[in-house]
Every structure is written in C-alpha cells, then in structure tokens.
Amino acid sequence: xxxxxxxVLDKGYVELQDMMGSDRxxxxxxxxxxxxxxxxxxxxxxxxxxxxxxxxxxxFEMAVFKFRVKTPEVVFRQWVRHRIGSFNVQSRRYTDVxxxxxxxxxxxxxxxxxxxxxxxxxxxxxxKLAQNMGIPRxxxxxFLPGFAVYSTFIWTVNARSLMNFLKLRLSKGAQLEIRQxxxxxxxxxxxxxxxxxxxxxxxxWVKWD
Ligand SMILES: Cc1cc2nc3c(=O)[nH]c(=O)nc-3n(C[C@H](O)[C@H](O)[C@H](O)COP(=O)(O)OP(=O)(O)OC[C@H]3O[C@@H](n4cnc5c(N)ncnc54)[C@H](O)[C@@H]3O)c2cc1C
Numbered sequence: 736x737x738x739x740x741x742x743v744l745d746k747g748y749v750e751l752q753d754m755m756g757s758d759r760x761x762x763x764x765x766x767x768x769x770x771x772x773x774x775x776x777x778x779x780x781x782x783x784x785x786x787x788x789x790x791x792x793x794x795f796e797m798a799v800f801k802f803r804v805k806t807p808e809v810v811f812r813q814w815v816r817h818r819i820g821s822f823n824v825q826s827r828r829y830t831d832v833x834x835x836x837x838x839x840x841x842x843x844x845x846x847x848x849x850x851x852x853x854x855x856x857x858x859x860x861x862x863k864l865a866q867n868m869g870i871p872r873x874x875x876x877x878f879l880p881g882f883a884v885y886s887t888f889i890w891t892v893n894a895r896s897l898m899n900f901l902k903l904r905l906s907k908g909a910q911l912e913i914r915q916x917x918x919x920x921x922x923x924x925x926x927x928x929x930x931x932x933x934x935x936x937x938x939x940w941v942k943w944d
Contacts, residue, residue: 739926741919744838744912746885747805749919751927756798758783758930761894765794780930787898787934795895798928802890802920807838809882810912817900820892827886828873832862837883838912854880894928902939 740750762779763772765786773779786794806814815822839851858878865875876884892900901924903909904917925932 739923741922743915743919744807745841746835746838747807747810747916748803749916749923750803751800751923752803752889753801754799754927756894758798758928760797761786761794761928761931764797765791780933783930784934784937787931788938792895795898795931796893798894798931800890800892800894800897800923800927802892802923803887804890804916805885805887806916807883807885807912809838810910810916811886811888813904813910813913814890814900814916817892817896819896819899820890822888822890824888825886827876827884828871831872832859832876832879832884834859836885837880838885839883851880851883855883894924894931897924898931898935898939901935 740748742748759773759779762782765782766772766774774782785791804814811824834855837851837855839848843851858880861878862875865878866872897920901917901921904913905921906914909917921932
C-alpha cells in the first residue's frame with residue numbers, strides 16, 4: 736500500500752502500510768448474527784451508526800490498520816500506553832542517533848532553538864565519545880535529551896482500538912504533539928473507513944473540536 740504518508744511535526748510522519756477490511760467488512764461481521772450480508776448503502780450506514788452508538792464493538796475489530804510512524808520519544812511514550820494493538824519499534828541499541836534525529840518545536844523562538852542546538856551538539860559529542868571509549872549505544876544514549884529523539888515504529892491496530900486512540904488523543908486535553916499525530920491517523924482512517932468515521936464523528940466530534 737504505502738500510498739498514505741502524512742508528515743507530522745518537523746521530521747515525523749504517519750504512513751499507512753497495509754490494511755485489512757472496509758466498512759462493508761464491519762457490516763458483514765455484524766450481520767452474521769442473522770446470517771445476512773449487505774442490505775444496501777443507507778441501511779449499512781445506519782447499522783454502523785447504531786453499532787457505534789450502542790457500544791457494539793466487536794464488528795469494528797474486523798478492520799485492521801498497519802501504520803509506520805515516526806515520532807519523538809515524548810509522543811511515543813504516550814502512544815505505547817494504548818495496549819490494544821501491536822508495536823514493533825526501532826532499537827536505539829542497534830541504530831545510532833544522529834544530527835537529524837531530534838524534535839524541536841516550531842513555536843520555539845530563536846533563543847530556545849539556539850539553546851537546544853547547543854545542548855544537542857554537546858550531548859551528541861559525548862554520545863559519540865562514550866561509544867569510542869567502548870560504551871554500548873544503549874548506555875551512551877543516556878547523554879542525549881531522550882524525549883526529543885525520534886524513532887520509527889510499526890503499529891497494527893483494529894478499528895475499534897484506533898477509534899479509542901482517536902477519541903483520547905484528538906481531545907483538547909491531550910498534548911499538542913500527539914494530537915497532531917492523531918489528526919494524521921484520523922485522515923487515513925476517514926479515507927479508508929468513511930462510513931465508520933462518520934459514525935464516530937457524529938458521537939465524538941464535539942469532544943475534540
Ligand atoms: C489526556 C490524557 C492524559 C493522560 N495522563 C496520564 C497520566 O498522567 N498518567 C498515566 O499513567 N497515564 C495517562 N494517560 C494514559 C491513559 O490513562 C491510558 O493509559 C491511555 O490513554 C490508553 O487508553 P486505554 O487504556 O483506553 O487504551 P488501551 O490500552 O488500548 O485499551 C483499550 C480499551 O481496552 C480495555 N482494556 C485494556 N486493558 C485493560 C485492562 N487491563 N483491564 C480492563 N480493561 C482494559 C479498556 O476498555 C480500554 O479503554 C493519559 C491519557 C490521556 C488521553
């Protein structure tokens with residue numbers, strides 16, 4: 736697939752790598768209760784809305800997304816709290832941190848950018864020095880401003896759990912950075928499961944917009 740890659744923050748992204756199912760897959764799963772399938776577009780949309788409103792969650796588990804995501808640690812440590820889903824994460828034991836692996840908020844002024852750049856250069860210098868002294872990467876990284884370091888992960892998640900993520904992380908109460916990632920995931924979700932997204936938005940939108 737790989738056709739939906741949305742840039743987020745200064746260097747991150749959310750990319751849809753693969754997907755199983757559609758709105759109709761969810762409808763068909765719900766209608767298996769009566770050994771039936773589609774009853775036409777409007778009836779199917781109405782059913783999806785009813786399912787979502789009434790908390791009949793399992794049909795939404797039949798559609799599954801596989802994302803590749805690049806986030807700074809400050810976002811990842813919040814994301815990974817979502818237990819219903821599968822993660823595989825880039826290892827900073829096996830890959831080096833380099834100049835371009837740090838998140839710096841755009842909203843910071845020149846002074847703060849300058850201060851961060853100085854800390855980054857100093858810490859990268861010690862990080863490399865420590866490695867040259869035989870310290871393994873996983874210990875050398877303790878010298879880095881770790882919350883800012885980007886890494887990449889794969890997240891496989893069903894539509895039910897994705898909607899839980901969206902509800903919580905699009906909310907105004909969530910940190911600005913993860914809200915931006917949630918926006919990107921929302922765009923992909925809405926594109927791939929438009930009827931489900933409509934049902935979700937009707938019930939939840941008011942909470943996060
Ligand atoms: C604005 C905001 C602030 C937050 N602040 C903090 C904080 O200060 N400290 C902190 O530790 N966390 C914090 N969190 C994280 C939050 O508590 C959740 O851990 C996180 O949002 C994942 O939500 P979840 O459990 O619904 O998702 P998932 O783990 O994906 O679970 C999905 C659903 O599965 C069910 N479920 C999963 N596991 C269990 C279980 N063990 N028992 C019963 N049901 C289960 C629940 O219905 C759950 O809603 C914050 C989250 C947000 C959005």
